[in-house]
Amino acid sequence: MKPASRLSLLKPSPIRAITDGTPPGAIPLGLGEPTWDLPEPARLALLRAPGPCGYVPHAGLTDLRKAVAAFHGATVDEVLITTGSQGALFALFQAWVEPGTKVLIPDPGFVAYPALARMAGAVPVPYALSPDRFRLDADALLQVLAATPDASAVILNLPSNPTGGGGDLEALRRVAEACVARGLLLISDEVYRDLHFGVRPPGLREVTDRGVVVSSVSKGWGAPGLRVGWAIGDPAWLTPARVVHGYAVTGTATPAQWAALALIEHSDAILAEARAGIRERWEALAAALREHLGQTVSPPDGTFYHFMPLPPSAQADPLAFALKLRDEAKVVVIPGLAFGEGGRGHVRLSFAATPEQLSEGVKRMAPYWRG
Ligand SMILES: Cc1ncc(COP(=O)(O)O)c(C=O)c1O
Known part of the structure; x- marks a missing residue:
């Protein structure tokens, strides 16, 4: 059997290399998802x-589209419901990224972006x-953009996974x-925007309605398994993506x-509770x-996510260091190299893990930073 050649464009996930083979009793600080119960x-x-x-x-359940539109200050026809924000990203890339063109992605950045670009035939x-703090650096981005005349899309992720x-x-x-x-598709992935520590980070719609924002109930609303996300933007961007998404799923x-509609309708309470939960966990970690x-x-x-500097001795081979932490200290963390x-x-x-796991995890990791 020989899978289609496009599969060779997808590299094995370095995250999997760490999480597969996690020994029993290991503390999972590699998780990219909420660990608390699905809200009532x-x-x-x-x-x-x-x-x-x-x-x-x-395009999605009309009432859900209305609720998402109200949450984002958009109109209903600016909302496409998708299978997670990942479904939105996939559909947008397939609909708009011309094979042979280039897609600008953050480095470090979410591991799916390069894979989605390659699946669309792009680079x-x-x-x-x-x-300093791994935030959006407009100068750095615009410099790359200026040097990339064949770009078809630019991806932002605010705030960023992993930083x-x-x-x-x-x-x-x-x-x-x-x-x-330049008429480029600008996608702002804002799945984490409502998980903040007091001040809501800026989002793309505060400066323009000409790009597309993607988000989902997976992080702030604590429901990654529901697989409900959305894209918000000009229907001219969304309609071709809706066609792709429709044929896909x-x-x-x-x-x-x-269920997602119920979550959005209770956003104030649910998001406030999620923020209190991550604050408590952050304080335990700090x-x-x-x-x-x-x-x-x-x-x-x-x-x-806390993006933690490695000790100098680990910089030469961060993957080996993370495997050592996993197998000896029994703490799972993801090497930043996995993100670029x-x-x-x-x-x-x-720090979606429990406060107890965070305290114990850092205690177990500490000798590897000190020594
Ligand atoms: C930055 C970012 N975007 C998108 C996703 C996809 O999430 P979902 O498809 O559950 O909305 C994730 C998941 O970890 C993520 O970290």
Whole structure:
């Protein structure tokens, strides 16, 4: 058997290399998902399922589209419901990224971006984040854009997986203006935007409605398994993506859309609780880093990721170091290199774990930083 040649474009995930083979008793600080229970409104909505469970329109359940539109200050026709934000990204890439063109992606950045670009027949081109806190650096991005005449799309991720860094309005405005001027698809992945520590990080729609924002109920609303996400933008961008998404999956599971609607309708309470939860976890992590490593850290702009500098001795082979942490210290963290060359000097530590796991995890890791 020989799979289609396009499969060779997809590299094995370095995250899998760490998480597969996790020994029993290891503390999972590699997780990229909420660990708390599905909020009650979604559980009730799933129980109360009305009569038939039919298909819904390809663009999504109308009431859910209305709720998402209201949440984002958009109109209903600017909303496409998708199977996770990943479904939105896939559909947008397939619909708009011409084979042979280039897609600008953050480095370090979410591992799916280069894979999605390659699946669309394009070449991912990395742009650096700011050297201090790994935030959006408009100068760095615009420099790469200027040197890439055959770019078809630019991806932002605010705040970022894996760094937690956001961007300021001025940086967003400059990037948006450049993309609009060139007619490029600008996608802002804002799945973590509502998981912040007091100040909501800026989002693309604050500076333009000419790009496309993608998000989902997977992070802030604590429901990654529902697989409900969306794209918000000009229907001219969304309609071709809706066609792709429709042929790929017909539509996102109808009960999942009922549950997502219940979540969005209770956004104020659910998001406030999620933020309180990550704050408590962040404080446990910060206290453990102070106690065991003497480190003083400030919270990310959003997300549940701490991008932690590696000890100098680990920089030559970060993957080997992470495997050693996993197998000897029994703590799973993800080497920053998994997210691109720009992450080489760091590991991503997820504080979606419980406060107890965070304290114990840092205690176990500390000797490897000190020694
Ligand atoms: C930055 C980012 N974007 C998109 C996704 C995809 O999430 P979902 O498809 O569950 O919305 C993830 C998942 O980890 C992510 O970290």
